[in-house]
Amino acid sequence: MSAIFGLFNLLALLYIFRGAQVVWRIIREWQTLKQEPLSREKKSLAEQASFFLVVPPSVALHEFCHALATWLVGGRIVDFGYGGFWGYVVPVGNFTPPQEWFIAIAGTIGNLLFGTAVYLLLRHHPASSFRYFGLRAFRFQLYFALVYYPIFTIFVPTISDWRMIYNFSATPILSGLTLLAQITILYYFYRADRRGWFEMAGFETVTEQAQFATLEQQAAQNPQEPHAVMSLIEGLRRGGAMHKATAALKRYLQTHPDDAEAYALLAAFQMNNKEHVSNESLASAQKALQLGVANPRRRATAYRILGAYALERNQYEEAVKQFSEGIGAMTAVQETENQGYQAYLYHLRSQAYRRQNQYELAYQDVQQAIQLALANGDEKQAAVYQQELDIIETHAGRPLIPSDASVRNEK
Numbered sequence: 001m002s003a004i005f006g007l008f009n010l011l012a013l014l015y016i017f018r019g020a021q022v023v024w025r026i027i028r029e030w031q032t033l034k035q036e037p038l039s040r041e042k043k044s045l046a047e048q049a050s051f052f053l054v055v056p057p058s059v060a061l062h063e064f065c066h067a068l069a070t071w072l073v074g075g076r077i078v079d080f081g082y083g084g085f086w087g088y089v090v091p092v093g094n095f096t097p098p099q100e101w102f103i104a105i106a107g108t109i110g111n112l113l114f115g116t117a118v119y120l121l122l123r124h125h126p127a128s129s130f131r132y133f134g135l136r137a138f139r140f141q142l143y144f145a146l147v148y149y150p151i152f153t154i155f156v157p158t159i160s161d162w163r164m165i166y167n168f169s170a171t172p173i174l175s176g177l178t179l180l181a182q183i184t185i186l187y188y189f190y191r192a193d194r195r196g197w198f199e200m201a202g203f204e205t206v207t208e209q210a211q212f213a214t215l216e217q218q219a220a221q222n223p224q225e226p227h228a229v230m231s232l233i234e235g236l237r238r239g240g241a242m243h244k245a246t247a248a249l250k251r252y253l254q255t256h257p258d259d260a261e262a263y264a265l266l267a268a269f270q271m272n273n274k275e276h277v278s279n280e281s282l283a284s285a286q287k288a289l290q291l292g293v294a295n296p297r298r299r300a301t302a303y304r305i306l307g308a309y310a311l312e313r314n315q316y317e318e319a320v321k322q323f324s325e326g327i328g329a330m331t332a333v334q335e336t337e338n339q340g341y342q343a344y345l346y347h348l349r350s351q352a353y354r355r356q357n358q359y360e361l362a363y364q365d366v367q368q369a370i371q372l373a374l375a376n377g378d379e380k381q382a383a384v385y386q387q388e389l390d391i392i393e394t395h396a397g398r399p400l401i402p403s404d405a406s407v408r409n410e411k
Contacts, residue, residue: 012083025045264299327349
């Protein structure tokens with residue numbers, strides 16, 4: 001017991017120190033936080049505050065609700081402890097099984113009510129930073145109360161809340177109703193989270209935020225007009241509300257099932273920096289190409305997804321084919337800002353060549369990637385590709401000579 005409390009205290013001290021830093025930053029930036037726009041830094045600060053500032057009072061309320069439930073059923077509290085990010089109460093009394101269930105679940109009800117209260121208090125705040133904080137605090141309390149804490153109590157024997165709540169042998173009806181309620185809330189929580197209900201688009205300037213507000217208004221007035229809806233979706237993506245953008249895009253495709261550009265965009269959204277290609281992203285990319293996506297960047301992205309999917313399954317020839325199609329699509333694009341993406345495609349194709357032991361072709365592709373990255377002014381990415389050259393030579397077991405094309409470009 002003492003070892004566990006010692007660990008809790010150590011973690012609490014670390015969290016309190018971090019929380020103090022968050023509080024100090026909020027104090028220093030208070031006037032800025034009350035102003036628009038909802039920048040990336042403000043969103044990050046709100047995320048931190050939803051944990052470091054909200055958890056201590058929610059833990060206190062959690063334990064108070066245990067105590068209140070104990071008093072309501074005629075018991076008394078003989079011991080209690082509070083460490084900011086952890087706490088406990090020790091109730092004593094001649095409790096019936098339903099009363100024990102009531103005492104155990106009271107803390108979780110307190111967390112849910114607290115998260116709801118924070119959201120309701122801030123949802124109409126004039127500053128978007130505070131509205132976003134309310135949303136994220138509400139989301140965290142739902143997750144903490146119904147996912148994290150139940151799992152935590154399973155592995156920590158000194159905390160018995162959820163073992164009492166789900167004591168089916170003693171309270172079969174109450175435990176069954178609790179399970180039904182928990183599953184129902186989690187189902188709607190998951191759906192709301194995937195649809196971006198807890199997200200807000202954020203921008204770095206007031207002008208960008210105002211432009212996004214205009215896009216929202218235009219899309220609301222013309223929900224069936226493709227350009228208005230797609231512009232809003234792109235605005236959501238730029239604002240970092242990816243779940244919300246993906247959900248809006250899926251709704252759009254329900255009424256515009258033949259829009260190849262939308263399917264290509266959906267494929268990119270479904271990837272969204274994931275490590276592996278999902279089946280749904282693959283299907284969207286295939287659908288986009290089948291319908292004839294015209295935008296070169298989106299067509300290249302669809303081919304990239306197909307190539308990455310083949311590469312993950314050791315289908316190297318197919319991967320080379322798809323990456324080559326993507327490079328070909330981007331060749332027609334002359335804008336300088338697309339050179340970084342071309343470099344990335346060359347880098348991917350070099351990986352497929354290397355795994356086929358075609359080291360010279362892999363080496364040439366990485367050289368091309370380096371040149372394009374440098375032309376794009378991205379020295380950091382060029383350095384990453386330079387390391388890839390060393391990997392290729394290591395696999396080849398011999399030094400590789402730059403291609404003639406590469407030498408000409410360097411001159």
